[in-house]
Amino acid sequence: MVHEWALAEAVLYSLLDVTKKYSDHKIKEVVIEVGELQGIDLEVLKFALKELAKSLGLEDVLFRVEVTEAEFRCRSCGFTWKLSDVRKKLDEATREAIHFVPDIVHTFIQCPRCGSPDYEIVRGRGVCLKSILLEKSST
Amino acid sequence: MPEVDTPREVKYLDPRVAIIRHRVEHVGNVVAIASGKGGVGKTTLATLSALVLSKRGLRVGLLDLDFNCPACHIVLGAQDAKPREEYGLVPPKVYGVEFMSIAMFVGDKEVPMRGVDIVNAMIEILAITRWSKLDLLLIDLPPGTSDEVLEVARLLKHKLKTILVTTPSRLSIAGVRKLWEVLKKLNVPTLGLVINMVRNINEIKAVEEEVRKWGIENVATLPYDSELENAIGSPDKLLNTEVAREIRRFWDKVLEVMMAPQQRTPG
Ligand SMILES: Nc1ncnc2c1ncn2[C@@H]1O[C@H](COP(=O)(O)OP(=O)(O)O)[C@@H](O)[C@H]1O
Ligand SMILES: [Mg+2]
Ligand SMILES: [Zn+2]
Numbered sequence: 001m002v003h004e005w006a007l008a009e010a011v012l013y014s015l016l017d018v019t020k021k022y023s024d025h026k027i028k029e030v031v032i033e034v035g036e037l038q039g040i041d042l043e044v045l046k047f048a049l050k051e052l053a054k055s056l057g058l059e060d061v062l063f064r065v066e067v068t069e070a071e072f073r074c075r076s077c078g079f080t081w082k083l084s085d086v087r088k089k090l091d092e093a094t095r096e097a098i099h100f101v102p103d104i105v106h107t108f109i110q111c112p113r114c115g116s117p118d119y120e121i122v123r124g125r126g127v128c129l130k131s132i133l134l135e136k137s138s139t
Numbered sequence: 140m141p142e143v144d145t146p147r148e149v150k151y152l153d154p155r156v157a158i159i160r161h162r163v164e165h166v167g168n169v170v171a172i173a174s175g176k177g178g179v180g181k182t183t184l185a186t187l188s189a190l191v192l193s194k195r196g197l198r199v200g201l202l203d204l205d206f207n208c209p210a211c212h213i214v215l216g217a218q219d220a221k222p223r224e225e226y227g228l229v230p231p232k233v234y235g236v237e238f239m240s241i242a243m244f245v246g247d248k249e250v251p252m253r254g255v256d257i258v259n260a261m262i263e264i265l266a267i268t269r270w271s272k273l274d275l276l277l278i279d280l281p282p283g284t285s286d287e288v289l290e291v292a293r294l295l296k297h298k299l300k301t302i303l304v305t306t307p308s309r310l311s312i313a314g315v316r317k318l319w320e321v322l323k324k325l326n327v328p329t330l331g332l333v334i335n336m337v338r339n340i341n342e343i344k345a346v347e348e349e350v351r352k353w354g355i356e357n358v359a360t361l362p363y364d365s366e367l368e369n370a371i372g373s374p375d376k377l378l379n380t381e382v383a384r385e386i387r388r389f390w391d392k393v394l395e396v397m398m399a400p401q402q403r404t405p406g
Pocket of ligand 1 (some may be wrong): 150174176177178179180181182183184191210335336343361362363364367383
């Protein structure tokens with residue numbers, strides 16, 4: 001699943017923006033939060049981050065990836081559930097589709113209690129840079 | 140920390156937003172087809188424009204961002220088109236047009252999403268789709284001035300231009316005027332306006348007068364064509380319709396304005 005490369009690229013381009021903004025600083029450590037719904041292969045993502053970092057002069061950055069469990073709350077009846085409660089019902093093709101565009105989960109999963117497709121993704125979607133630790137350059 | 144000044148900065152930054160700019164770096168122009176009301180011909184205009192311009196030798200992309208009711212794939216007859224995975228998603232080519240749609244992931248199933256989901260889906264699709272070097276990327280939007288329009292303006296602001304569509308009906312014009320106001324406030328330029336499904340040339344006088352007041356120079360009319368329905372799904376047939384001929388004429392003028400300051404790359 002080379003979609004991880006696209007996200008790794010997104011992370012690194014964001015970091016390049018940060019280095020431009022703080023040109024007298026170096027990035028030491030970045031914590032990336034990935035929603036479980038993205039269905040990311042962490043090993044592939046970490047590998048992609050390392051490889052791309054090398055090509056962009058960011059090889060000294062330490063990357064930490066945290067996965068947030070996906071959780072849903074029904075807007076119709078208030079029931080809450082987790083992706084892990086329903087994942088078994090999804091076939092391989094559907095999982096792949098959700099991996100590409102996580103929000104289409106609304107097409108494939110309904111509230112386990114009332115069947116409504118109108119629910120909130122409380123957490124566990126998207127990608128974000130949770131923190132970026134900068135250090136003043138020694139030179 | 141031994142070093143001075145270590146701000147733990149930019150919390151909760153979505154990195155996908157930063158990459159979107161790079162994804163359209165080699166796209167000359169991004170043009171969204173928009174309207175105030177539904178059913179006025181945005182999808183028809185977006186898809187036929189893509190076909191007409193591709194045929195003319197331009198490198199064209201078509202992105203269907205009407206998540207609730209994607210239809211470009213039906214017009215193109217491209218129900219089976221699928222993207223290729225390669226460091227992201229490479230859009231398939233349909234009749235020479237690089238094409239991307241949510242239908243490639245959900246098929247003909249419904250997509251009941253609210254604003255926050257729509258925005259996330261849009262960010263994801265724009266972040267992972269790898270367009271090649273294009274002269275023009277056309278975007279088909281849903282009607283109105285809600286999430287899709289506002290978000291596409293936010294994410295692609297540096298490149299975005301629009302073409303507005305209306306029918307001769309006052310109801311449709313009232314809608315498109317609101318859209319035009321919003322776009323103006325967002326500083327998104329309007330390249331032209333298309334009055335579609337015209338049955339009688341007298342009925343467009345009032346519309347033309349109205350939109351000239353807005354300062355839109357390029358106003359085109361497309362006839363109502365009862366044969367269009369039969370051509371849906373067959374690009375060759377579509378390209379032979381009266382509507383396609385008028386769309387070609389409209390683009391002659393649009394391209395003159397749009398491509399003027401930059402080099403046009405041969406296809
Ligand atoms: N010039 C035209 N003549 C006849 N039918 C048209 C014309 N333009 C669009 N249509 C038809 O009108 C309907 C709505 O068009 P569509 O492009 O889907 O509108 P929108 O995308 O604005 O909702 C479709 O069935 C389409 O085939
Ligand atoms: Mg449409
Ligand atoms: Zn429920």
